[in-house]
Amino acid sequence: MVHVMIDGIPVEVEKGTTVLHAAKKAGIEIPTLCYIEDLIPDGSCRLCVVEVKNNGRTKIDTSCTLQVSEGDEIFTRSEKVRQSRKQTLDLLLSDHNVHCFSCEANGDCKLQEYAFEYGLETTSYEGQKSGGEVDDTNKFFTYDPSLCILCHRCVNTCNYIVGRGAIETMERGFQSVIGNGEGQWKDGICESCGNCVQACPTGALSMKRRKKYRTYQVEKKVLTTCPHCATGCQYYLLVKDGKIVDTEAYNGPSNKGLLCVKGRSGSFDFVHHPSRITDPLIKNKETGEFEKATWDEALDLVASKFMEIKKKYGSESLAGFACSRSPNEDIYMVQKMVRTCFGTNNTDNCARVCHSASVAGLAMTLGSGAMTNPIEDITKKPDVIMLVGSNPEEAHPVVGMQIRQAVQRGCKLIVVDPRDIGLAKHADIHLKLKPGTNVAFANGIMNVIISEGLQDEKFIAERTEGYEKIKEIVKDYTPEKVAEICHIDAEDLKKAAIMYAKAKMAPIIYCLGVTEHSTGTEGVMSMSNMALLVGKLGREGCGVNPLRGQNNVQGACDMGASPTDFPGYQKVANPEVVAKFEKAWNTKLNPNPGLHATDVFPAAIKGDIKGLYIYGEDPVVTDPDTHHIIKALESLDFFVIQELFMTETAQYADVILPGVSYAEKEGTFTNTERRVQRVRKAVTIPGNARLDTDIIIDLMNRMGYPQPHLTAAEIMDEIASVTPSFGGISHARLDSEEVGGRGLQWPCPTKDHPGTPIMHVGKFARGLGWFYPAEYVPSAELPDEEYPIILMTGRILYHYTTRAMTGKTEELMEIEGHSFIEINEEDAAELGIQNGDKVRLTSRRGQIESTARVGTKVSKGESWMPFHFPDGNANWLTNAALDKYARIPEYKVCAIRIEKA
Structure with a gap:
């Protein structure tokens, strides 16, 4: 420790501390213009100078670069210091266009603030x-x-x-x-x-x-x-x-x-946006047009029609979906309404089509279907990052920024992705594998690790089960065989396996490139297998980390918007759990697991589902095989949607109930690292739109369930009372100085529990980690002579999902506002297609037009396109083949034909 005096205040700091930080510890602010926390000081502005006396010597130096020495007397406001700073400001103003009155930064400019403080109006x-x-x-x-x-x-x-x-x-x-x-x-x-x-x-x-x-x-x-x-x-x-x-x-x-x-x-x-829906709308059956209605008219109609269907066809003829973009409190009330009023477990959310494979897969192998480590932990600490089927620079850009920081500080990066994503340029190894071959890739990695003797035998013996079986399976997945399946280099596979195994800290980070397959759950469990093999779970800088797609898709699963799970992943199939919720909600509940969202639509076409309530989802745009979704919606007897805008799905509704946005309500979102954080009301929109939870509660009462009116904070208190992993979470605590704006990561079982940053420390949630015996199975639909190109889909930086939000920002639409498809240059040459040409895309399910982007980002025989744009939505083409566990669709692989339009 070093002892110094700063403006007469004794300060003790660690050796190596800068004067700037030492002063801050003493509560003394030193002006800076160039300094950025956590970066090597630039020292270029020279505004942060201080006067330092020691052993009879005096010097003026920049506090951001100067480290304290024992016995320093430091003066931050002496006359010498003030004159030096004033001179610096004078020089800066000499080359500065001073027009503060008309400047956009007026009142928010550090130069203006310091010039005023040091008495400078103009330059000398x-x-x-x-x-x-x-x-x-x-x-x-x-x-x-x-x-x-x-x-x-x-x-x-x-x-x-x-x-x-x-x-x-x-x-x-x-x-x-x-x-x-x-x-x-x-x-x-x-x-x-x-x-x-x-x-x-x-x-x-x-x-x-x-x-x-x-x-x-x-x-x-x-x-x-x-x-x-x-x-x-x-x-x-x-x-x-x-x-x-x-x-x-x-x-x-x-x-x-x-x-x-x-x-x-x-x-x-x-x-x-002026296109917001602010009044309830009821479709006129004769004209097909929507007409404004009062809230009483709309809610009475909705409640009576759903109860009429229930009486006539039974509870299982109804279903209701929650919205993964809405707060936890809203989602909880939606699933509660479906269970208590509809009398069914036919409730789900859009995780079904993105990360349900993560929930199912990690729950089976580890006991909890969630990201194991915090974002900061897996970007600041690792020696190696293995990034599989994830493009965070575009889908999770701030995580992408932190991964780029990791690479800059020397962290090795392994990218496993069919495309030349941006991070592939920074990667030490890029395994540009064939879409749909993740299980083969993971088995090949394990084959190399075991062949090289790099497995963690102690961890395997003490904390896992199923190792002998998986060891036997991966024997067949030699690097040469996997190279042939995945279209990658065998030596690169070996290097990646050894690099990952030998690293002290190495997380696996993955996204929809792993989950959105007909074998998506097995792909997820293969990620888990790799981490179990080398003991990289329950530790800092490691883990298996799905980057969840939408802002609250984690929360939607946590809140029980699932046909098999009550809130907190408490199983519908468990009679004790059903009894617990019957007591908490004071009503009889259906003990039978419900239909997954992806199974509800075929059931509607069959006539088994008659009534559907959707809060905030847009499956016409987001779900695969759009013709199939539209047919399902048109087959329903009654369809209600709670929405902000006239989405493509809303157009098929019988009643539209206008809710409010995240900026107009209180609540919480749960991010990808299980962190529950506050959503706070900023504005009130004029019009007749109502708080979403009030709409749901009014409907529940009209359908015969006596639901008291609750605030968002009171709903979270109820959630905590029935959900052990949320037992210590409340709005009051999230707003408290104790939590300090950092949120709380579940499991957080009690009111004095600090939350759980890293899962599975010492013991897995299921007891022993399970090696799932995954074998590679090809995708459900592969190219042939008629449809020779593989199509993959995904997100781009400038938009989110259906563009319901980002599409209302004109500048984003100007940057990227139209459909496109990435085509390999060799395929394009054979088809006579040039960059920018209009192309016709055909699959077994539909046909669309788009614009060609020709290059080498995708391999020969493969293509990729976003699903954001209505002038060429990939989901008219995609295949609704479903994973056997999670019932997740295979967005990432379908066969198409490309022709010049």
């Missing part, structure tokens, strides 16, 4: 200022070089925190500017995440929407959770005149002050 240095033309080619922000102080915060943020490397300092001296090195901002590789803008201490980089407000006009800043992917980024919604005008990143546990383009710029335009 006359002469021509440098500068240049304003670059406003980015859709969301502008760069004004005349306001740039060359502090390099934006460059350092982009290069070392975001890890994109899209900008740099160009030229030298007074000619220096920030740019991408290739011309205008739009010409580079910028992802428009805006993290550089938030880092800028002046108005040099400014969001274009800042033209509509100033910081001092913001009425309130509301801390909430992003509604897009399941990273669970924390940010403030900034409200002016009752409307959200901006976002501001918060240093949350999973995002560390970062946001992606969707979180920063695509998370609030939809809230105020």
Whole structure:
């Protein structure tokens, strides 16, 4: 420890501490312009200088770079220091276009703030200022070089925190500017995440929407959770005149002050969009048109029709789906309504078509179907990251940023993906395997590990079962055989296996490229097998980590929106569990497991399902084989949807009940790392839309179940009372200083429990970890002469799922607003297709048109397209072949024919 005096205050800090951090410990703020926490200090702005006396010597130095020495006397406000800082500010102003009144950063500019503090109104240095033309080619922000102080915060943020490397300092001296090195901002590789803008201490980089407000006009800043992917980024919604005008990143546990383009710029335009449904709508059977109705008319009709169907056809003729984008409290009430009022367990959520294989697979092998380790743990600590079937730079961008940081600090990266995703460029090994061959790949990895004697025998003996059987199976999966199945290099497979096995800390991170197959659950269990084999579970920097897709898909599963599980994965098949919920809810419950969502639609076509309630899902866009989904909806006797917009699914409804968005309600989301975080009300939308839980509760009472009206906080209290893993979670606790904005990770069984960052420490939730005996089985539909190309589907950076939210942000639609398909250049040449051509795509289920993007991102014989865009939605083509365990569809492999349109 080192002992120093700072402004007369004795301070004790560890050796190696900078003066800046030592001062902060003493409660003394030192001004900085270039400094960024967690990065090597730049020391370029020189505003953070301090005066240091020791052994009769005095020096002025930058506090961000200078480390404390024993006996230092440090002065942060002496006359010498003030004059030095004033001189620095004077020099900065000499080359700064001072027009504070009209500047977007007025009131939110560090240079302005410090100039005022040190008594500078103008510069004392006359002469021509440098500068240049304003670059406003980015859709969301502008760069004004005349306001740039060359502090390099934006460059350092982009290069070392975001890890994109899209900008740099160009030229030298007074000619220096920030740019991408290739011309205008739009010409580079910028992802428009805006993290550089938030880092800028002046108005040099400014969001274009800042033209509509100033910081001092913001009425309130509301801390909430992003509604897009399941990273669970924390940010403030900034409200002016009752409307959200901006976002501001918060240093949350999973995002560390970062946001992606969707979180920063695509998370609030939809809230105020004029196309919002704000009145109940009932379809006129004669005209087919929707007509406005009162709430009493709509709710009376919905309740009476559902009860009429129940009386006539029985409880099993009804089903209800919850929304994985809505808060836990809403989801809990939906499944409770289906069980207590409909009298059935036919309830589900969209995890069925994305990560139900994770829930089922990890529950079978480990005892809990959830991510084992926190995001920070698996990006900051590992020596090796194995990324399988996941493209986090686009689907979970802030996780992608943290993986890029990991690579920069020296972490090895193994990418296992059929496409040349962005992270493949940073990978030490890229196994560009054939789609649908994950089980063969995993078995090949295990074959190498066992052949090399790298398995953890002690861990296997003490904490697992089924090893001898899996050992026998993987004997046949030699690197040469797997190379042939997966279309990869055998030596690369060996290198990857040895690299993963030998690493001290190495997590497996996977996503929909593993789950969305007819063998998706076995693919998940194969990920688990690999980790069990080398003992990389229940430890820091390791684990098996599914990146959940949507913001609350984890919560939807946790809350019991499942045909087989009550809240907290308590099994419908267990009579004791049924009895427990009968007592808690004071009603008789159906003891029979219900239908999965993907089985409800065929049942509707057969006539077994007569009535369907959907809260917030859009299966016409998201589910495979769109013709099949539309036919199912048209086969129903009665269909109700609770929605914000007239989605493609809503158009088939008999009644539409308008709810409210995440920004208009209280609640919680559970992110991919099991972290329960608060959602807070920021605005109230005018009109007749009602709180979703109030709608559900009113319906429950009309259908004969006496459900008291509860606030979101009271609903969470009820959840905690019936869900052991949530027993210690409440809104009050999540809002408390004790939790401090970091949320709580379940299991959190008691009110004094801190939550569980890492699962399976010391013991698996099921007791022993199970090696599942997985054998490779080819995909349900493979290419042939008629349909010779494999089609894969997925997400892109600029949109989320159905675009119900991101599609309302015009700039996102301008960046990426139309369907496209990636085609290998060899296939394109054979078909006479060039980049940008219109192409016709045909499968056994449908036909669409799209635009060709020709290159080498996909292998020959393979193609890939997003499902976001209605002008060519891949799900008209995809195959509804279902996994035998999770009933998840095979989005990632179907056979198509491509022709020039």
